[in-house]
Amino acid sequence: MLKQFSDLGINEQLQQSLIDLQISEPTDVQKKAIPVVLNQKDDLVVLAKTGTGKTAAFGLPLLQLADIENKDIQTLILAPTRELGQQIYKNLESLASNSTEIKIVSLCGGTPIKPQIEALTNRPQIIIATPGRLVDLVKREAINLKSIKYFVLDEADEMVSALKEEVDAIIKELPKTRRTLLFTATMPGYIKQLVQNYMSKHVVHIEADMETVGHQGIDHQYVVVEPIEKLEVLMHFLNSREGERGIIFCKTKAAVNKLAKNLAINKFSSGALHGSLSQGIRDRIMGQFRDEHIDILVATDLAARGIDVKNLSYVVNYHLPDTYDAYVHRSGRTARAGAKGLSLTILQEEEVIDIADFEDELGITFKTFKKADAQSIEENNTLLWAKKIFKTKPNREVSEDLKAKIKTIFHHLTKEELVDKILANYLAQNATVIPNPEGAKKHKKKKQ
DNA sequence: AAAAAAT
Structure with a gap:
């Protein structure tokens, strides 16, 4: 028998929100994690593939556990980037749309702190934060975390490595009695060890959607290019995918700026996203991308984790990712919620040997992407440029x-x-x- | 070495 949200113990208000959102059946990770969170007993480490519904897996039970009679903050959710924090906030808001008495506040950086301090006086039960801003609020004594009962680390491996200092400072403020819930798609061995230090109760380990080896739904391909033809090959690919949407990952902010500029000159519907842009611009670009006003997002690894944008049919690695896990996160932006997608990596000759390492390490197989010959690439790109001029x-x-x-x-x-x-x-x-x-x-x- | 996260 298939388990439904009602069988997992999700209440009627939340079930109604799920109907409103046209979410009919729980995913594997939701089936496994929801009952454990609702049990109110154990700590939790959840390992589940990208795009399988981790946010709702902790969001639904934590919304249900929110005690509206209690005016203290009960749940703290930490995320590694502001964009992801805002996305979790929006998801929780829509899941709580029929539980209007629950108050949720987002405490991400890049926006004025005063309104957030104001919002805290409304006594929210749930807060979502990025580490830097939360530490700032703690230092200002604008927030008291002593009442936290549920502590969630999303993208837990990243949080306890890259953002360890801030996370440790925050944990010092939390009561020992809290429950700790860690969610991640990747868990390198050394992080697995480290993570134990963050738990205080009996730990339940959940692995969900892992029985399908590799990244189901993602077609991995690579193409070898000369440095001089890299941009041409990319544009040819983008032209062949006209009307589709995707993300192009670059290694540095400067490379993102340069590529985004080149794509703009060539009339591609694109925008740049990286951490040196003002939060206002970051929000605007993400909004335009989510609302399908732009088709192509050129980004650093800022966009690699957790970002859930509908209907992305491809991801391009314009530069190789630094780590195997970074590849998993980048390519996981496509083929979400059971959809299909292409992950295309553009390489130079000397990088080809790395492909075998990615295959071994991640248990995936790359196909070769057939690039067209130089002349037809140029012709094709020029023709499409002419068509775009016509449509301008x-x-x-x-x-x-x-x-x-x-x-x-x-x-x-x-x-x-x-x-x-x-x-x-x-x-x-x-x-x-x-x-x-x-x-x-x-x-x-x-x-x- | 680069990315993110506080102003």
């Missing part, structure tokens, strides 16, 4: 006066001559966009 709407912000002046410049040209000039301009622009080998060498030399 006139810019109303340009004054009539300026338009008239520009028209006089081109006045004496025939249509054919005008097309020739626009095309030549496009090709020249692209030539400057793609670094030539000389330039690449010079750059390398400079770095050494």
Whole structure:
């Protein structure tokens, strides 16, 4: 018999929200984790694949356990990035839409702290935070964590490694009697050891959705390119996926900026996301991406973990990820909730040997992505650029006066001559966009 | 070495 949310002990208000959200059946991780959280006894370490519903696996039972008679903060959820924190907040809000008496407050950085201090005076039962901001609030004595009963670390492996200092500072403020619930898709051996130090009660270990070896639904492919043709191959791929949506991962913020600029010049519907942008811009780009106003997100590993955007059919590794786990998280942005997706890694010749390591370490098999020959890539990219120009709407912000002046410049040209000039301009622009080998060498030399 | 997280 299939277990339903009601069988797991989820109450009617939350069941109604699930109906509203058109979520009909619990996933494996939800079936396994919900009863344990509701039992109010044990600590919990949950290992479950990307995109299998971990947020609801702790969100549903913790919303149910929220005691509205109790005006103290009862649940603390920590996330590694502001974007993920906000996403968890929104998910919990929508799960709680029929439990209106529950108050949830998001305490992520990058936004003014005063409104958050204000919001805390409303006595929320549940808070979602990023570590830096929460430490700040504790230092200001704007928050008291002594009443916490449930402590959730999402992306637990990242939290106890990269953000260990802040997490340790926060744990010092928590009562020993609390329950600790850790959720993650990846758990390197050394982290597994470390994690034991964070638990105070008997620990239940749950592994869910793991019986399917590899990352079900993800098609792993790689393509070998010369440095000079990397951008061209990427654009050719993006053109072949016109109307689809995905994320392109780069190694550095500077590389994200550069690639996003190149894609913008070539009229791709794209935006950049990394940690040096203001939170306002980060929120705007994420909003546009979620609302499908832009199709392509160019990002650092800021977007690698937890981010759940609907209908992403591909992920591109424009640079190799640093770790095997980073590959798991990046590629896990596609093929979510049972969907299919492609994870394409673009490599240079000397990096090909790494592919075998990824295969061995992660138990996956890469197929080779067949790139077209240089000439057809260029032709194809140019044709699609022309189509995009055709579809471009006139810019109303340009004054009539300026338009008239520009028209006089081109006045004496025939249509054919005008097309020739626009095309030549496009090709020249692209030539400057793609670094030539000389330039690449010079750059390398400079770095050494 | 780079990314994230506080201002």
